Amino acid sequence: MSYGATPEPPPFRFRLDDHSGVPVYRQMIDQVQGAIAMGVLRPGDQLPTVRLVAVELAINPNTVMRAYRELEIRGILDTQQGTGTFVADRPDGISQEDRERMLFQLVGEFVARAGAAGITLQELADGLRHFAGDARASHPPTPPQISPRRKP
Numbered sequence: 001m002s003y004g005a006t007p008e009p010p011p012f013r014f015r016l017d018d019h020s021g022v023p024v025y026r027q028m029i030d031q032v033q034g035a036i037a038m039g040v041l042r043p044g045d046q047l048p049t050v051r052l053v054a055v056e057l058a059i060n061p062n063t064v065m066r067a068y069r070e071l072e073i074r075g076i077l078d079t080q081q082g083t084g085t086f087v088a089d090r091p092d093g094i095s096q097e098d099r100e101r102m103l104f105q106l107v108g109e110f111v112a113r114a115g116a117a118g119i120t121l122q123e124l125a126d127g128l129r130h131f132a133g134d135a136r137a138s139h140p141p142t143p144p145q146i147s148p149r150r151k152p
Contacts, residue, residue: 012041012048016057020113024059028067030106033076036087037103047077047085 012035014028022030035041050068054061068085071077078088114124 012045014053014057016059025063025067025070028053028064029070030109032067032071033102034106036076037099037106041087043087043089045087047087049084 014031016024016027020027032041032047041047047068048056050061050064053059053064068077068079072079072085075088077085079085111121111124119127
């Protein structure tokens with residue numbers, strides 16, 4: 001890194017749970033929506049290419065395409081041929097009320113799945129703090145990492 005260079009934003013990573021019973025494409029959709037709701041992904045941020053996600057996570061590219069396509073239909077993502085897939089300038093026109101509803105739903109599902117796995121609320125809170133710390137870390141963690149890029 002050279003002096004005076006602007007630091008890159010924290011990487012956005014998909015984290016898949018093979019034991020959740022939730023389809024992979026659905027997990028990806030939920031994670032993108034959650035990242036937008038929490039401000040991790042912002043309008044103009046570029047998502048990783050279908051090929052990169054498929055290789056990094058060892059999943060079928062059609063699974064990634066399905067998630068991206070559904071998010072595009074909802075107005076959350078914008079795909080520009082030859083340039084990439086970006087968070088829409090006004091993702092779906094999501095109101096604060098809708099963001100809160102979406103966040104409440106995601107947290108509810110998260111807590112329910114954790115409880116079913118025997119994870120206490122304290123363990124869940126500790127894990128969430130650790131996860132949030134990883135997202136803001138200046139050095140990328142070991143799992144697959146994908147840094148959003150801004151629209152040109």
